[in-house]
Structure formats: C-alpha cells, structure tokens
Amino acid sequence: MAEAHAAVAFQFTITPEGVDFRxxxxxxxAIYYSGVRSWKKRFARFKNNFLxxxxxxxxxxxxxxxxxxxxxxxxxVDPSMGVIQVIQDRLGLSNYFAAPADLYISVVIFSTVLxxxxxxxxxxxxxLLLCYHGWMYEPHGKFSLVSKIWLGLVKVFSGRKPLLYSYxxxxxxxxxxxxxxxxxxxxxxxxxxxxxxQYKEMEQLxxxxxxxxxxxxxxxxxxxxxxxxxxxxxxxxxxxxxxGRSPIMVNSNYYAMDAIYIHPTESQAARAANVIYAMLLFRxxxxxxxxxPILVSNAVPLCSWQYERMFNTTRIPGVETDxxxxxxxxxxxVVYHSGRYFKLPVYFLGQLIRPCEIQAQIxxxxxxxxxxxxxxxxxxxxxxxxxxPWAKARQKFFSKGVNKSSLDxxxxxxxxxxxxxxxxxxxxxxxxxxxxxxAIDLIGDGDNTMVSNYAESLLHGKxxxxxxxxSFTLVVYKNGRIGLNGEHSWADxxxxxxxxxxxxxxxxxxxxxxxxxxxxxxxxxxxxPPLRLKWDISEECNEVIESQLGTAQALSEDVDMQLMAFKHxxxxxxxxxxxxxxxxxxxxxxxxxxxxxxxxxxxxxxxMTRLFREGRTETVRSCTMDxxxxxxxxxxxxxxxxxxxxxxxxxxxxHQSSYRNCxxxxxxxxxLFTLYVVSKYLKEDSKFLGKVLxxxxxxxxxQTPHQQTNLxxxxxxxxxxxxxxxxxPVADDGYGVSYIxxxxxxxxxxxxxxxxxxxxxxxxxxxxxEKALLDMRAMFDNTDKKK
Numbered sequence: 134m135a136e137a138h139a140a141v142a143f144q145f146t147i148t149p150e151g152v153d154f155r156x157x158x159x160x161x162x163a164i165y166y167s168g169v170r171s172w173k174k175r176f177a178r179f180k181n182n183f184l185x186x187x188x189x190x191x192x193x194x195x196x197x198x199x200x201x202x203x204x205x206x207x208x209x210v211d212p213s214m215g216v217i218q219v220i221q222d223r224l225g226l227s228n229y230f231a232a233p234a235d236l237y238i239s240v241v242i243f244s245t246v247l248x249x250x251x252x253x254x255x256x257x258x259x260x261l262l263l264c265y266h267g268w269m270y271e272p273h274g275k276f277s278l279v280s281k282i283w284l285g286l287v288k289v290f291s292g293r294k295p296l297l298y299s300y301x302x303x304x305x306x307x308x309x310x311x312x313x314x315x316x317x318x319x320x321x322x323x324x325x326x327x328x329x330x331q332y333k334e335m336e337q338l339x340x341x342x343x344x345x346x347x348x349x350x351x352x353x354x355x356x357x358x359x360x361x362x363x364x365x366x367x368x369x370x371x372x373x374x375x376x377g378r379s380p381i382m383v384n385s386n387y388y389a390m391d392a393i394y395i396h397p398t399e400s401q402a403a404r405a406a407n408v409i410y411a412m413l414l415f416r417x418x419x420x421x422x423x424x425x426p427i428l429v430s431n432a433v434p435l436c437s438w439q440y441e442r443m444f445n446t447t448r449i450p451g452v453e454t455d456x457x458x459x460x461x462x463x464x465x466x467v468v469y470h471s472g473r474y475f476k477l478p479v480y481f482l483g484q485l486i487r488p489c490e491i492q493a494q495i496x497x498x499x500x501x502x503x504x505x506x507x508x509x510x511x512x513x514x515x516x517x518x519x520x521x522p523w524a525k526a527r528q529k530f531f532s533k534g535v536n537k538s539s540l541d542x543x544x545x546x547x548x549x550x551x552x553x554x555x556x557x558x559x560x561x562x563x564x565x566x567x568x569x570x571x572a573i574d575l576i577g578d579g580d581n582t583m584v585s586n587y588a589e590s591l592l593h594g595k596x597x598x599x600x601x602x603x604s605f606t607l608v609v610y611k612n613g614r615i616g617l618n619g620e621h622s623w624a625d626x627x628x629x630x631x632x633x634x635x636x637x638x639x640x641x642x643x644x645x646x647x648x649x650x651x652x653x654x655x656x657x658x659x660x661x662p663p664l665r666l667k668w669d670i671s672e673e674c675n676e677v678i679e680s681q682l683g684t685a686q687a688l689s690e691d692v693d694m695q696l697m698a699f700k701h702x703x704x705x706x707x708x709x710x711x712x713x714x715x716x717x718x719x720x721x722x723x724x725x726x727x728x729x730x731x732x733x734x735x736x737x738x739x740x741m742t743r744l745f746r747e748g749r750t751e752t753v754r755s756c757t758m759d760x761x762x763x764x765x766x767x768x769x770x771x772x773x774x775x776x777x778x779x780x781x782x783x784x785x786x787x788h789q790s791s792y793r794n795c796x797x798x799x800x801x802x803x804x805l806f807t808l809y810v811v812s813k814y815l816k817e818d819s820k821f822l823g824k825v826l827x828x829x830x831x832x833x834x835x836q837t838p839h840q841q842t843n844l845x846x847x848x849x850x851x852x853x854x855x856x857x858x859x860x861x862p863v864a865d866d867g868y869g870v871s872y873i874x875x876x877x878x879x880x881x882x883x884x885x886x887x888x889x890x891x892x893x894x895x896x897x898x899x900x901x902x903e904k905a906l907l908d909m910r911a912m913f914d915n916t917d918k919k920k
C-alpha cells in the first residue's frame with residue numbers, strides 16, 4: 134500500500150449535486166485483515182488459556198469420564214453412589230425433560246463435576262511431586278530407587294504436549310527458609326573472608342538479630358509467602374532493578390554475541406532481515422505458547438513466566454522508580470541508523486512479511502542520506518545516563534506533540550534494531566575450526582583487541598546508538614555480524630539465551646540465504662518506505678541530552694573488557710576428573726583472584742530458582758572455607774598433588790551442595806534481602822542486615838547456558854556455538870566474569886573491570902584465569918604419570 138500511513142477508509146465532499154463519498158477499498162482491506170489478525174490472536178489466547186487451565190488433563194479426558202459414567206449407568210451400576218439421583222431431584226429436571234433425557238443431563242453434570250475434581254487432583258499431585266528435590270543431591274546419572282520411582286510418577290502425572298505455560302499452576306511456591314538456617318549458612322560463607330575479631334563481631338550481630346528482630350520480620354515474610362505467588366521476585370524486580378537511579382548501561386544491561394563460526398553473509402541488510410524475521414517467528418511461538426517448556430532431566434519443568442515480557446516491552450523512567458510497560462501486540466520494529474530513527478512495519482494485510490521484503494525495506498534505510506534532526510543523533514543517550522534526568526526530561530519534553538508520538542513508536546515497538554556503521558568480528562588471525570572434534574581455535578593466540586572491542590560495542594556501543602530501555606536491542610554490524618543488548622529487569626539472561634539460540638539456528642539453517650548471500654525470494658509487495666520518526670528537540674532538551682551523553686561516555690570509557698577463548702581443554706577434562714565443570718571453573722576463578730589480588734573476596738555466582746513459580750535467581754557464594762583451603766594448597770610448594778586433588782574434590786562437593794541449596798530455595802541472599810525490605814517497611818534498623826546488604830561483590834560470575842532448545846545438537850554442529858555474553862563489573866574495584874562452556878574442548882570467558890581502579894586489570898586477570906586452569910590440569914596429569 135503506497136502511502137498507507139496517510140490512507141483513510143473513506144472521504145466525502147459536499148457538492149451542488151449532493152454528498153460525494155469516495156471509499157478506499159485498499160484502506161478497508163487493511164482494516165479488515167488487521168481485525169482478522171487481532172481476532173485470531175484473541176481466539177488463540179482464549180484457547181491456550183483454556184488448555185493451560187486444564188493441564189495436566191485435556192479436553193478429551195472429559196469425554197472419557199462421561200463415556201465411563203454413561204457406560205456404568207447403562208449397566209445399572211451407579212458410580213455416583215446416589216449423587217446423580219440427587220441432581221435430578223434437586224434441579225427438578227423431570228419437570229422439564231422427559232425420561233431418559235433428565236437422566237442423561239444429570240449424568241453430564243455429575244461427569245463434569247467429577248472431571249473438574251480430577252483435574253485439580255492431578256494438578257495437586259503433580260505439584261506435590263515437584264516439591265521433591267532429593268534427586269538433585271544424588272550423584273550425576275545415578276538416581277536412587279526412590280528418585281527413579283518419583284521420576285516415573287512425574288512423567289505419569291504430566292500431561293502430553295504441554296504448552297509454554299502449561300506447568301505454571303503445577304509449580305510449587307518458593308519455600309521460605311528459617312531465620313536460623315539462613316543465618317547459620319551466612320556465617321559459614323563469610324568465615325574465610327574475615328579475621329577472628331571481625332567474625333566474632335559479625336557472629337554477635339547475627340545472634341542478636343536471630344533472637345530479637347529476625348522472628349518478627351520472618352512472620353511478615355511468612356504471610357507474604359502464603360499470599361503472593363513468590364515472596365522474592367516482585368521485590369527483587371522493584372528494589373534491585375527498577376528503583377536503581379544509576380545508569381542501566383554497563384551497570385545492569387548485558388550482551389550476547391554471534392555464533393563463532395557461522396557468518397552466513399556480509400550483507401548488513403540481508404542479515405538484519407533474516408534475524409528480525411527469526412525473532413518475530415519466536416515472538417509468534419511465544420504468543421501461541423508453542424515454545425516447549427524447558428524440562429530438567431526431560432521431566433521437571435522450569436518456570437516460563439519470564440517469557441511473557443520478552444517482546445513489546447519497555448522500561449519507563451521515573452523520578453523515584455522506573456516501571457515496566459508491556460503491550461499485547463506490536464506490528465513494527467524501530468530501526469536506528471546514522472543518527473536517525475525509522476518505523477519499520479513488519480506486517481502487511483495481517484501477515485508477517487517475508488525476509489526478502491524486510492531486506493528491501495532495510496536497504497531503503499541504508500540508502501537514506503537525510504541528516505538527523507537537531508538533537509536526534511544523540512537522543513538514545515537519554516536511556517544510557519542517569520535515570521532521574523531522563524525521567525524529568527521525558528515528562529517535560531516528550532509528553533505531547535510529535536515527540537510523544539515518536540517516543541511512543543519506539544517504546545511500543547516489538548524490539549529495537551541498530552544498524553551499526555562499524556564492523557565487528559572475532560579475531561580470526563589463524564585457521565579457525567578443525568571440525569575433527571579436537572581442540573578449536575576460537576579467537577587466535579595473539580592480541581584479542583578486535584573481539585574485546587566487539588564485546589564492548591555490544592555492552593555500550595557509542596552510548597547513543599542503542600535504546601537501553603527496550604527489552605532488548607538487536608545490533609547488526611556493517612559486515613553482517615550480529616549481537617544483542619538486553620535490559621535486565623524484565624527477565625534473566627537464560628530467557629534471552631533461549632531466543633538467541635532459536636534466532637541463530639533459524640537464521641542459518643531454518644531460513645537460509647541464496648547463493649548471492651541475500652535473503653531468499655524477491656520483494657514484490659507494494660510496501661510504503663519505512664517511516665522516518667520526527668522530533669522537535671528544544672535547546673533546553675538538547676542540553677539534557679548532551680549532559681546524559683557525557684555521563685554515559687565517561688562510564689563506557691571506564692570499562693576494561695577482555696575476552697579469552699581457553700582452548701586447551703573444556704568440560705572433557707572436568708568430566709574425566711569426575712568434577713562438575715562449573716565447580717572446576719569456579720575454583721579456577723578463586724585461584725586466579727587470589728593470585729591477582731593476594732586475598733579472597735566475596736564471590737557472586739548466579740543460579741536459578743525456576744523450579745518454583747515465578748522464580749528468578751539466587752546467589753551461590755563460591756568463596757568457601759573449602760575453596761580457600763584448595764587455593765592455599767596450590768600456592769604451597771610443600772603440598773603434594775594428591776593433597777591438592779583431595780582438597781579440590783572437597784571444594785567442588787561443597788560448591789555443588791551450595792548450588793543445589795540455592796536452586797531448591799534454601800539459599801542465603803534472597804531471604805536476607807526480603808527480610809531487609811520488611812525491616813524498611815517497618816522502619817526498623819538492623820545493623821546485621823545493613824552490614825550484610827552493604828558488602829561488595831568484588832568477583833561477580835555467571836555461566837551462560839546453551840542448548841536450551843532441541844533444534845540443534847551442538848555436539849554434532851559445534852560451529853553453531855555462540856561466543857556467549859557478558860556484563861559490566863558489579864563493584865568499582867572488582868571483576869565481572871561470564872563464561873560459556875563452548876563444547877567439549879573450549880571455554881569462553883568475558884572479563885570486565887574498570888580502568889579507574891588502579892589495582893584491577895582485566896587482561897592480567899585473564900592471564901591468571903588461564904594459568905589457574907592449566908595448573909589444575911597439570912596437577913591431575915602429573916598425578917597420573919606417577920601412577
């Protein structure tokens with residue numbers, strides 16, 4: 134539809150001959166298809182809500198119950214023990230219906246009530262079964278008889294072909310730990326980080342809290358745990374994310390990188406088109422609940438709640454607190470290129486347009502040589518700077534007129550796309566991939582400046598060429614490489630990781646490219662060009678933009694980012710040594726930090742609590758007495774390798790136990806956090822909680838999950854392994870470390886710190902991690918040689 138944005142359904146003029154109506158069939162056709170699409174979505178949502186409400190039962194089970202009851206009645210057996218007759222008498226059905234119609238109606242009513250009761254019974258039984266977590270504490274791959282029986286029962290009580298949200302009503306609530314248990318675990322976790330005097334002081338504060346204020350706060354928390362779906366998640370979202378007034382760029386947002394060995398095209402427009410299309414396919418699957426829920430051990434479901442706000446979602450700035458706004462639907466994405474913003478519709482007559490059509494539209498944007506309006510080029514810096522100035526400016530300058538209209542277009546978009554004017558890539562100075570399954574060279578052995586710049590670009594870009602408030606920003610570079618920047622408040626990284634795996638697969642294998650490296654097919658639809666957004670930026674508003682830009686640029690320039698592909702070994706060696714790969718890496722990080730800083734630090738490792746409804750994360754405190762003993766033994770030349778291996782095994786067991794406690798709801802930090810929130814509501818000051826919540830996480834770590842979809846087996850197709858993603862340092866004087874186990878033979882590390890801290894260096898820490906991992910393998914190799 135040429136000029137569709139200006140079309141109306143009809144026009145009329147008054148002439149001497151009367152009123153002349155001119156009806157636009159094209160506009161009416163567009164309105165009709167838009168309505169059809171809307172009603173289809175409503176019907177699909179109604180159907181899915183109905184099916185999800187019945188799960189683990191199904192509508193067909195109603196017919197089974199009805200037929201069984203009817204068969205019993207025909208055989209002159211009353212399965213209702215007189216209830217059917219009572220229904221006939223109480224409702225007076227014989228007064229309105231002749232026999233045997235009154236009997237049949239009573240049977241239908243009884244069968245329906247019985248069926249509803251069975252639905253609730255099945256759901257309750259499944260919920261009870263999912264409350265059991267003993268299987269997690271058993272050796273990997275060695276289930277006890279009890280756990281095997283339990284697993285079989287879970288599969289029996291789980292329905293067939295679950296939708297994305299089918300298990301939600303069956304998931305148990307996050308359990309509330311006891312104050313005594315949490316305090317005990319906390320004291321144990323900080324013991325290696327404190328002197329004797331410091332520990333005695335903290336122990337006294339903890340005991341005072343446990344005996345006085347703690348039980349009172351716990352009672353309020355217990356009430357919330359009964360009333361709310363999850364006693365942590367809403368407060369975590371509000372107080373940790375949305376109430377933060379510092380910039381979310383670097384401090385909160387995170388990034389994801391392209392597949393290492395899949396670079397299907399160097400055409401920016403073609404790659405952008407395929408990836409946008411693949412993401413919109415995933416959005417459609419989420420809306421229809423066709424995404425299969427993730428199952429642990431092919432039986433235990435994880436909560437899918439966080440998928441709801443993946444698309445059509447924006448973080449809205451506020452003076453005191455931000456808010457998340459989600460729209461049910463959006464028919465466009467917003468594209469940023471060379472300082473300008475464009476609205477790109479992705480539907481035509483109610484249908485998602487093909488990648489070739491999207492490519493044609495993006496090429497129009499790339500060929501557009503118009504200059505940015507005054508203040509437009511750096512407008513995105515508003516989302517990168519402090520939250521309060523952005524909130525005030527949004528209210529003052531963007532609450533009416535053309536600015537409000539354009540801002541609404543950005544905020545209501547399905548997601549944000551940046552067509553970057555620069556190139557980005559992995560360091561490919563050597564032969565890349567030996568597809569023989571042996572060691573792989575990810576980024577070369579030389580200088581890794583290129584790949585580190587790639588990561589920094591995704592983390593903060595130029596600070597004004599991303600819209601950091603959107604749920605995520607897709608970045609497409611000039612040479613066809615892609616990446617993503619995610620806003621953190623609406624969901625955690627594994628959710629975006631699921632989208633990213635789906636996107637990379639569909640981009641390369643599902644959709645594909647032609648021989649000319651462009652999208653498949655020829656554009657033929659009469660689409661109007663992408664609509665350039667208009668702005669009316671005043672001098673006063675521009676001053677705020679430039680001030681925000683200065684704040685954001687100072688923050689971005691302070692980031693010290695390094696990426697390392699450790700290709701000497703991967704989880705193959707860890708499994709050979711019978712140690713969890715995650716525990717192995719965490720112990721290496723403890724050793725590396727000790728060598729880097731000559732001391733231990735409070736360490737944060739993110740774990741998930743999605744075994745529970747609306748669960749998000751919990752903190753694994755990786756620095757323990759056992760990990761410190763192992764590290765000290767590695768630095769002690771008098772210790773034998775046998776001694777060190779024994780201590781490593783103890784540390785790994787301790788770490789795995791902590792990780793499992795966190796996953797099963799008996800962690801430390803979320804409970805203490807919620808107790809602290811209650812204390813603030815009650816205006817009670819707790820020295821213990823204040824001290825706990827003010828302790829800095831100088832080493833913050835996270836493992837990037839992969840293989841969340843069943844689309845592709847990465848063991849057979851290692852070329853689809855992503856480079857992972859990363860985040861900025863949590864503490865000004867600390868490190869942020871994200872890692873992804875890239876198959877059997879490599880591990881990718883993303884290390885961040887700040888240039889302004891004179892005793893941290895991401896490059897130095899990278900070298901210490903590499904040496905720690907090599908020393909750990911050498912320890913086992915030397916022991917084997919002696920044997």
